[in-house]
Structure formats: C-alpha cells, structure tokens
Amino acid sequence: MTPPDYEYLRKLLKDHSGLDLSADKQYLIESRLLPLARKSGLAGLPELVQKMKGGSSSLVAQVVEAMTTNETFFFRDKVPFDHFREKIVPDLLQARATRKSIRIWCAAGSTGQEPYSLAMCLKEMGAVLNGWRVEILATDLSQEVLEKSRSGIYSQFEVQRGLPIQLLVKYFKQIGEVWQINADIRAMVQHRQLNLLHDFSQLGVFDVIFCRNVLIYFDQDTKTNIFGRLGRMIEPDGFLVLGAAETVVGLTEVFKPVSDRRGLYRPGEGRAATAKPIAAAALRFAAATG
Amino acid sequence: MKTCLVVDDSGVVRKVARRIIEAMNFHVIEAEDGEKALEACNCAMPEAVLLDWNMPVMDGYEFLGNLRRMPGGDVPKVVFCTTENGMDHISRALSAGANEYIMKPFDRDIVAAKFEEVGLVAAPFQETSESDHPDQII
Numbered sequence: 001m002t003p004p005d006y007e008y009l010r011k012l013l014k015d016h017s018g019l020d021l022s023a024d025k026q027y028l029i030e031s032r033l034l035p036l037a038r039k040s041g042l043a044g045l046p047e048l049v050q051k052m053k054g055g056s057s058s059l060v061a062q063v064v065e066a067m068t069t070n071e072t073f074f075f076r077d078k079v080p081f082d083h084f085r086e087k088i089v090p091d092l093l094q095a096r097a098t099r100k101s102i103r104i105w106c107a108a109g110s111t112g113q114e115p116y117s118l119a120m121c122l123k124e125m126g127a128v129l130n131g132w133r134v135e136i137l138a139t140d141l142s143q144e145v146l147e148k149s150r151s152g153i154y155s156q157f158e159v160q161r162g163l164p165i166q167l168l169v170k171y172f173k174q175i176g177e178v179w180q181i182n183a184d185i186r187a188m189v190q191h192r193q194l195n196l197l198h199d200f201s202q203l204g205v206f207d208v209i210f211c212r213n214v215l216i217y218f219d220q221d222t223k224t225n226i227f228g229r230l231g232r233m234i235e236p237d238g239f240l241v242l243g244a245a246e247t248v249v250g251l252t253e254v255f256k257p258v259s260d261r262r263g264l265y266r267p268g269e270g271r272a273a274t275a276k277p278i279a280a281a282a283l284r285f286a287a288a289t290g
Numbered sequence: 291m292k293t294c295l296v297v298d299d300s301g302v303v304r305k306v307a308r309r310i311i312e313a314m315n316f317h318v319i320e321a322e323d324g325e326k327a328l329e330a331c332n333c334a335m336p337e338a339v340l341l342d343w344n345m346p347v348m349d350g351y352e353f354l355g356n357l358r359r360m361p362g363g364d365v366p367k368v369v370f371c372t373t374e375n376g377m378d379h380i381s382r383a384l385s386a387g388a389n390e391y392i393m394k395p396f397d398r399d400i401v402a403a404k405f406e407e408v409g410l411v412a413a414p415f416q417e418t419s420e421s422d423h424p425d426q427i428i
Contacts, residue, residue, distance in 0.1 A: 078406075078413055156375060156393050160400045164407050165380060165391040174377050 001026050005049045009033075009063070012052070016064045017141060018197045020219040032066045065142045068217065072110045073161035075117045080212065080241045083264045085121055088239045092207055093128060095237055101133040105206045107196060107230075108214035109138025112149030112189070113158075116181055118210070119188040120171055137203065139194035146191050152181035196226055200233070207235050212263075213243035220251065227252035231267060240265040292410065293317045294338040297327040297353065298371070299345040307340055307371070310398045314411055324348030328356055335362045338410050340401075341388075343372035343379065351386060358387040367408040371396060 009029055013019040037048040052059050075081050092102050106115045115138040122134055140146050159168055159179045172179045194200055209230060215223050231254035234240060240255050242263050248255045253270025294316040296307045308318045321327035325348040343350040357363045367389045375393035383391055390404040405411045
C-alpha cells in the first residue's frame with residue numbers, strides 16, 4: 001500500500017468512525033480490506049481507494065464497517081458478567097426496589113453475544129426479577145452486525161466460544177447447521193444503529209452501561225469526550241463496564257474505578273460538574289455521597 | 291500436574307488433542323475405546339477426560355455411565371468431543387454426567403474455553419490470545 005493511500009484511509013476512518021490507527025497498521029488495513037476489495041470485484045487496495053475517492057459512499061460505509069467490526073463471543077472475559085451477577089444486579093435490586101426497572105445499554109453490542117449474555121444472566125437469576133422491567137438496548141455502528149444480532153443466529157463455532165453447554169441447551173434451538181437463541185431472550189434486547197461520535201443523549205438515562213472494547217479505537221480527546229457524554233446518561237449510582245484493556249484513569253474524573261472489581265466504574269466527583277442531573281437524581285446522588 | 295485421558299478411536303484426533311492439551315500443562319494419556327479408557331481409570335483416575343462418542347467395543351456414552359458408577363468416578367471432568375452435534379445427543383450426555391460438550395470440528399480455543407468452563411484451567415487474559423485482534427494491535 002502506498003503511503004498516500006494509507007494516509008487517505010487513516011484520515012477517512014478517523015473522520016467517519018473515530019478509529020485512530022497509528023502509522024504502522026498497514027497489515028491490519030490489508031487483512032480487513034483486501035477481502036472487501038475482492039468481494040467488490042476490485043483488484044486490490046489501490047483500486048479500492050480510487051473508487052472511494054470517486055465518491056462511492058456505500059463503499060466508504062463498507063470500509064468503515066470492515067475496519068471496526070470487532071470479534072466477540074458469549075460471556076467474553078467472564079469477569080464483567082461476574083460483576084453483573086454479583087454486584088450490579090444485586091445493588092440495583094435494592095436501589096430500584098420502588099421503581100422496579102433497570103435500563104442497560106450495550107454501547108458496542110456488535111453481533112449480540114454481549115447483550116444476549118446479559119439477558120441469559122438475568123433469566124438465570126429467576127424469580128428475584130419477577131415484576132421487574134429490564135430493558136437492554138444494544139447499539140452498534142454497523143447495520144450489518146446489528147442485523148446478525150437481531151437474528152440471534154450463530155454458527156456452531158460461535159456457540160462454543162464462552163457459552164456453557166447447559167446454557168446452549170436451555171436457551172438455543174438448533175436449525176440445521178446453526179443455532180438460534182430463543183425468542184424470549186431475543187425479545188429482551190432492543191437494537192439501534194448508533195455512532196458513538198454522534199450525539200446519543202436521546203437514548204435517555206441508564207443504570208448500567210457496557211462499553212467494552214470500543215474506546216480503544218479512539219484517541220485520548222475523543223475518549224474523554226465520550227466519557228463526559230456517557231456520564232450525563234448514567235444514573236448517579238449506576239455502573240459503567242469497560243473492556244479488560246481499558247481504563248478511565250488519566251482520561252476523566254467523570255467515572256471512578258470500583259475497588260477489587262476490574263473493569264467496573266461508577267460515576268465520580270467529576271460527574272457533578274459536567275452533568276445536568278434531574279432533581280430526583282441529584283437527590284439520590286446527595287444521599288449516596290452524604 | 292493434572293492428567294487428561296483422551297479417548298478417541300482416531301489416532302489423528304488423539305494426536306491433535308494431545309498437542310493442544312499438553313500445551314495447557316496436562317499429562318496426557320490415550321485410549322482408543324471406552325473399554326480401554328475404563329481400564330486406564332481403574333489404574334489411576336484422571337482429572338479430565340476428553341471423550342469421543344462413537345467408538346468400537348464400547349462407545350463414549352456407555353463409558354461415561356460406567357465411569358460415574360466407579361468409586362471416585364465422579365471426580366473427573368468429562369468433556370465430550372464428538373461429531374454428534376444434535377441437541378438430543380447433548381442432552382443425553384449431560385444427563386449421563388458429562389460436564390461439557392464440544393462439537394467437532396474443534397480447535398485450541400474451543401478446548402481451552404471448555405476446560406476453563408469446568409474449572410480445569412484458569413481463565414487467561416483473553417485480549418492477548420489473538421494476533422489479529424484489534425484490542426492488541428491498536
């Protein structure tokens with residue numbers, strides 16, 4: 001790949017998705033975009049870049065999708081789901097005992113393994129959630145992965161990565177060579193296309209935000225900006241879950257780590273300064289800190 | 291070091307499984323059918339069994355039933371590893387006392403994930419497990 005082509009793709013990805021590639025990621029671009037070029041009947045990357053410069057917006061969208069689609073599997077990293085079962089849901093069962101509702105946002109829902117893992121966790125908790133309204137919203141940049149998530153259909157390979165066999169038997173149906181997650185689990189998850197670079201305040205306020213393995217794509221300023229906006233959409237006693245390799249430390253005061261809970265964060269002091277909490281939320285915040 | 295008994299009538303599968311499981315720090319012994327596997331368990335009960343279903347002499351399902359009735363036979367974590375990938379087979383295996391179930395074809399990641407699932411190995415920090423993973427290279 002020529003340096004100008006690389007720079008062109010780098011800038012385009014930064015502008016469209018916030019993806020911040022360092023100067024030495026040629027191989028990553030080649031491994032992701034060569035298959036796309038061939039699928040589009042083009043000989044290689046130079047031809048791909050040429051066609052994009054010619055103004056093919058659908059091709060630009062496909063390039064962004066190919067570069068940002070993340071691998072994912074059920075119960076990925078396990079630890080966040082332990083937090084969810086042992087800390088997040090038990091805490092919220094107490095804190096929301098009157099309201100009896102919990103709103104969860106998977107901000108990089110990808111092909112659905114994360115939101116459906118959370119849905120299965122909730123199902124496994126059984127009767128304690130009877131009478132509760134739990135909403136799981138899965139958003140992603142890519143329409144293609146959202147479609148897959150909606151379908152709830154996974155290959156034999158995908159259902160063997162991280163999904164305990166008992167849960168496969170309990171919550172999936174076999175359709176020929178593939179497996180589909182049951183309709184009642186699918187119904188627990190709503191889907192919506194969303195670019196984290198754009199305004200997302202219309203989604204409302206959440207008790208739990210899973211935002212794993214997506215901020216790694218962004219540069220420091222963008223990360224800080226997103227944390228600030230996430231802080232305005234989370235309840236003062238809510239929870240933020242980041243990926244195992246991600247942190248807020250040095251980037252923002254809006255969230256602070258929960259001790260002994262790797263990857264788990266709660267709104268911190270900085271949130272009060274940036275957020276515009278509604279009166280009830282402010283009251284709860286005062287109660288929690290006072 | 292924990293011991294894993296690999297039971298499969300295919301020498302090729304046993305060899306592949308041995309390589310994967312040895313890399314996970316297990317001592318591996320092999321058996322080519324259920325009867326030979328029972329003999330091995332009589333000698334010394336392994337911590338783990340990777341178990342094929344269809345084999346001559348005694349199949350994996352029958353072996354599992356016999357194993358679970360042996361003194362100390364409830365100890366080994368048994369992971370089926372078979373081309374039988376229907377829900378009916380999986381359910382039968384679980385009721386007979388299987389701990390996990392791998393549908394062939396399998397690879398290192400699947401075996402590792404299933405061994406983690408049943409507590410035979412500790413979970414690694416998964417972000418570093420793939421060379422072409424954005425988490426790692428960006």
